[in-house]
Amino acid sequence: MELKRVVVTGLGALTPLGNTVSAYWEGLVNGISGAAPITHFDASKFKTQFACEVKGFDPHDFMxxxxxxxxxxxxxxxIASTDEAVKDAGLEFSKLDTNRIGVIWGSGIGGLKTFLDEVVTFAKGDGTPRFNPFFIPKMLVDIAPGHISMRHGLRGPNFSAVSACASSTNAMIDAFNYIRMGMADIIITGGSEATINEAGIGGFNAMHALSTRNDDPKTASRPFDKxxxxxxxxxxxxxIILESLEHALARGAKIYAEVAGGGMSADxxxxxxxxxxGLGAKLAMSKAIADANFGYADIDYINVHGTSTPVGDISETKAIIDLFGEHAYKLNISSTKSMTGHLLGAAGAIEAIASILSVKNDIVPPTINHFTDDPDIDNNLNFTFNTAQERVVNAALSNxxxxxxxxxxIIVKKYHS
Structure with a gap:
């Protein structure tokens, strides 16, 4: 079976740096931090009192x-980011075969706020079970693609990928595969997360996973810094709107980039x-490169996982050096989590958008908040510290x-007819 080519024809973003793709990209290129004291709840008694919240969002603008x-x-x-992506792609569903348009979405945790509110309300009561009838459907991870499909009347493949912080990248890889195997013409893919609440912050604090730099939130996310x-x-x-190339050309769609390949593994x-x-990281990257039929030298930029954790940043750089060899030192590497924070299951989606726009615009966004080299990390690598860099980006890999x-x-590359 000949595999179809898959292209990106629409983007939508709701992020701590801005509530549209253009605002998000502008924030990234200018090295803006989205971190600030938490406003969603009173965090004064928590070890961590800041986060990268979405700002100025009103759901009533969309429903x-x-x-x-x-x-x-x-x-x-x-729903908000999908509405932007659908408009950006110029999709008129009344003129398309909606039986061949699907939604594959990622979220690591789903409706944590709903779960928290309902359980707290019950615990404060007299033991009588008075639960909201929407409790269960509000918290289910798979309900997001369900709502998107119902909003637009889409009857193609519809499900969620749940793999913690890899969720939306897994969703994108699934969408890519469904289209290139001819099982759909268009798939809306990506991911969303909303866990800045008492349970989310408290739970990660209990694991000692979060920065506690409460005196300086904007510099708290500092990947690869000592x-x-x-x-x-x-x-x-x-x-992200993924579409078969032939379908995109037939309807005269604009094309941001082409999806080249994807790879998955377990540690x-x-x-x-x-x-x-970094054995699992190395395996996933090598599988993506093989899937794209690339050589290692074909990758120009890696948007790394780079969460700003002591162990994770080291293991990822080891994987890159071990896999790419000398070419590792010719790559640009950056962690946009230094600006957005870690969106958990939605991280892969917004970081894929950053990679797509890097390919389109030949700009690599920076890793901000670098002050001190870590002696356990090879600082001869180009981490694009503190300032965006212009360079030709023919292909970008997102981890x-x-x-x-x-x-x-997942790998995206410049589209050539």
């Missing part, structure tokens, strides 16, 4: 009040810690790694 009450914030975010002390929680959503090592030598040892890498 009426009755509908908004029926969905968790992670679904509200998904003094990094954990990741910064982020929230938001990224939506088989630890429930939360990455393999210290996401999740709790449970889940690893996923």
């Amino acid at each position: 009426d009040r009755k509908e908004a009450r029926k969905v968790d914030p992670f679904v509200q975010y998904a 003094d990094r002390d954990g990741f910064v929680s982020g929230e938001g959503s990224g939506a 088989a090592h630890h429930i939360t810690a990455s393999h210290p030598e 996401t790694f999740g709790f449970g040892g889940h690893n996923a890498s």
Whole structure:
């Protein structure tokens, strides 16, 4: 079977740097931090009192009040970014075969706010079970693609990928494969997350996973820096319209980039810690490169997982050096989590958008907040520290790694007819 080519024809983003793709990209290129004191709840008694929240978002710009009450914030975010992507792609569903248009979405945790609110309300009561009838459907991870499909009448493949922080990259790889195998013409893919609440921050604090740099939130996410002390929680959503090339050309769509390949692996090592030598990361990247029929020298930029954790940053750089050899020192590498924080299951989606725009615009966004070299990291690598860099980016690889040892890498390249 001859595989179809798959291209990107639309983008949507709701992020801590801005609520549109253009605002998000402008923030990235200018090295803006989205971190600030938490406003979603009173965090004064928490070890971590800051996060990268979405700012100025009003769900009623996208749905009426009755509908908004029926969905968790992670679904509200998904709908907002998808609306932008659909408009950006110029999709008129009334003129298309909606039986061949699907939604494959990622989220690591789903409706945590809904779960928290309902359980707390019950615990404060007299033991009488009074639960919201929308409790279960609001919290389910798979409800996001369900709502997107119902909003637009899409009857193609519809499901969620759940692999912790690798979720939306897994979703994109699934979408890529469904289209290139001829099982769909268009798939809306990406991911959303909304976990900046008492349970999310408290839970990650209990694991000692979060930065506690409360005196200076904007510099708290500092991947590859010697003094990094954990990741910064982020929230938001990224939506990507993937389409078969022939379908995109037939309807005269604009094309941002082409998806070249994807790779997945497991660390088989630890429930939360990455393999210290980066074996799973190396395997996922090598599989993506093989899937794209690339050589290692064909990659120009890696948007790394780079969460700002002491162990994870080291293992990922080891994997890159081990896999790419001398070419590793010719790559640009950057962690956009230094600006957005870590969006967990939505990280892969917004970082894929950053990679797509790097390919389109020949600009690599920076890794901000670098102050001190880590002697355990090879600082001869080009981490694009603190300032964006212009260079030709023919192909970019985006890495996401999740709790449970889940690893996923996806490659996008410049589109040529």
